[in-house]
Amino acid sequence: MSQTEKAVIKKKATREAFGDEIVKLGKENQHIYVIDIDIGKSCKTGEFIKQLPNQHVNVGIAEQNGAGLAAGLATTGKIPFVSTYAVFGSLRMAEQIRQEICYPNLNVKIACSHGGLTPGNDGGSHQAIEDMGVLRTFPNMTVIMGSDYYSTRKLIKEAANTYGPMYLRFTRDAVPIIYDEHEEFVIGKAKKLRSGKDIAIIANGDTVYLALEAVKKLEEQGIEASLLDMHTIKPLDREAVLECIDIGRMITVEDHNILNGLGSAVCEVAAEEGRGKVKRIGVQDRFGESAPYEKLLEINGITIENIINTAKDMLNNHI
């Protein structure tokens, strides 16, 4: 795509969606709380702190306590959103989420910025590549990543209105806006962006835009691809995956390790059905390093070009 085309794409980080939506939700419902773990500024909770101080808690640099405190609040009917970076929100507090939130099935939301490779220049320590996979294995947990600003806002609203433990993952970096602001989203129900008979592409989060661009280019070359925005990887929209299995060839795309995330979830369905071929595009089971986010995507083959080539390869070689 040319530089001029790039310039007109509207972009916004999905952590901004959290910052904007949570204020609106908090004003409507006094039971909604935000638990910050010091990094409220970068998680975009500043406006919530300003407008709703009585529904805000900052536990300092103490993730485990933040998760436990949220569980205690939830037993009294509050709906706490624990806000931190994805790598800490999933792993540093993993056992607290398991024991005190998922085991007693409490209504706590873990809402994390800096998902996937988006904290690029922070380096491998801050890039969350295992988070969705780890949390997907906890019973009672729902795992969500919206693909753009508007879908993320809608999914946060849905999360606030739906009982149960949930993990919501946002991008640090700005990502292109795909949806109209009036588009509706349902947790656990994939959004079908394209219907095609040749191949199915299933993407989530910041990779949906890449997949959409790839699908457009494939169309130009006479290849009809289906495209799903699988914003919820658990519970997985099995019906939508089964439709893709009927097409036969599938490519999963995610800003997450290829182990245990969206790609693995789709493979589980295909293996159980005994049908369908799956190729997974994602982080290649390797830690990241300091680099621009786009460069890290490129290193791992999470690119428009690789999606196109993988699709053609599957079609040409009758995979």
Place this chain on the structure above:
Amino acid sequence: MKDVSLANLKAKAIELRQTAITMIYEAQSGHPGGSLSAADIITALYFKEMNIDPKNPNWEDRDRFVLSKGHVAPIQYAALALKGYVPFENVYKLRQYGSPFQGHPDMKKCPGIDISTGSLGQGLSCGVGMALAGKRDEKDYRVFAMVGDGECQEGQIWEAVQTAVKYRLDNLIVFVDNNRLQIDGFCEEIMPLQDIEMKFKVFGFETKRIDGHSMEEIVETLNQVKNMKNGKPKCIVADTIKGKGVSYMENICSWHGVAPNEKEYEQALEELAGGLRS
């Protein structure tokens, strides 16, 4: 708070101990040592101090209890069974399939459990959340939490402690069941805790140190802290004896998580009954 005599409370504590030991004997599994060290405090809380209603276990204005050292669940279950939260027969179903009395407290299975616990170091944070909600909602309920001294080796305890101080949670009362033992030996050898009372004090808690087997001291101290609306969370370090009341268990590390055999069980009940007569 109920008007209950000290003599009645002491008798009740023996009944709780016997019930907990019976549970562990019937299950041939469980943690007798810490159950016995915590027994007198649990008795004072459930049978005198706490504002609770067994018929309405989720009453929103109730006092809460968090057993952060969740492995001593049998002594809490004994209190719940004797208070009528669940039918008493459940004491014969500890750790059995479908039982409300899971190996560690499970709020989804047992009425009267305010939060599920079992992984050490985590319960106190939940108690802080409950106490904070009480303050924000301007409710009068209090949150009682019990942690073990060994459990205070977990860093998360101190994260919770500093949060309770920051948010001025004087509705939170933490008991440290200071029995000086953990699974592998004496805390002093495994990982010394230094002056546990002083640690809570310098973090900003109002602290008290008592004999955790003196019903007089427990009741008196609870009376004192109740009137301290000074913005400080409370910590009562209770010096206790692991296995208290059963001679062959007292201060013996290996009775942390072992069930008595038939002969040992009969001796335990007899010794505990002896305590009742004295």
